[in-house]
Amino acid sequence: MSVFHPLKVKTITRETRDAVVLTFDVPKDLSEQYRYTQGQHLTLRTHINDEEVRRSYSICSSVHDNQLCVAIKKVPGGLFSDWANSVLKTGDAVDVLPPTGHFNVPLSAQNEKHYAAFAAGSGITPIISIIKTTLQAEPNSRFTLVYGNRASSTIMFKEALEDLKDTYLERLNLVFVMSREQ
Secondary structure (H helix, E strand, O other): OOOOEEEEEEEEEEEEOOEEEEEEEOOHHHOOOOOOOOOOEEEEEEEEOOEEEEEEEEEOOOHHHOOEEEEEEOOOOOHHHHHHHHOOOOOOEEEEOOOEOOOOOOOOOOOOOEEEEEEEHHHHHHHHHHHHHHHHHOOOOEEEEEEEEOOHHHOOOHHHHHHHHHHOOOOEEEEEEEOOOO
16 A cells, blocks of 8 residues: 655756646655656645645656656646645655556567657646656657647746757657647
């Protein structure tokens, strides 16, 4: 049975004007429990106004990054997302369940595949973990991402995706689709 552990927030990075990336400090004695596979998620728990609030967020770091990160986009009326974007501070502790989920395929260095993913808005969070991990683990595989957003200013992980494109020039194809850009 999984149990919550209080994990300190190591860093909070502003990703867009309404989204943050939390990086957790996982103590060595919990490192095995928090080892994850690309495409998994974390359930976070806190108390807001004396009410227990739980939300699940996809892990957005690569398995090879040696970091545990989630992105939280502020949504209208979102109790947890508003708290994470405006109240939570570096050094605060958040209760976190170990990673769960099976939104992935097994990877092998011998694979030579062409993967495709479609994402919109904050739906990129599990996909970026999958893309980074796949390109690192399978040197002969390629990846195409079709990523929709309202405008270029709302693209989560824009710089990270562009850096990945620079690193994997021949293996990563990015297609950005903007619905409200002039």
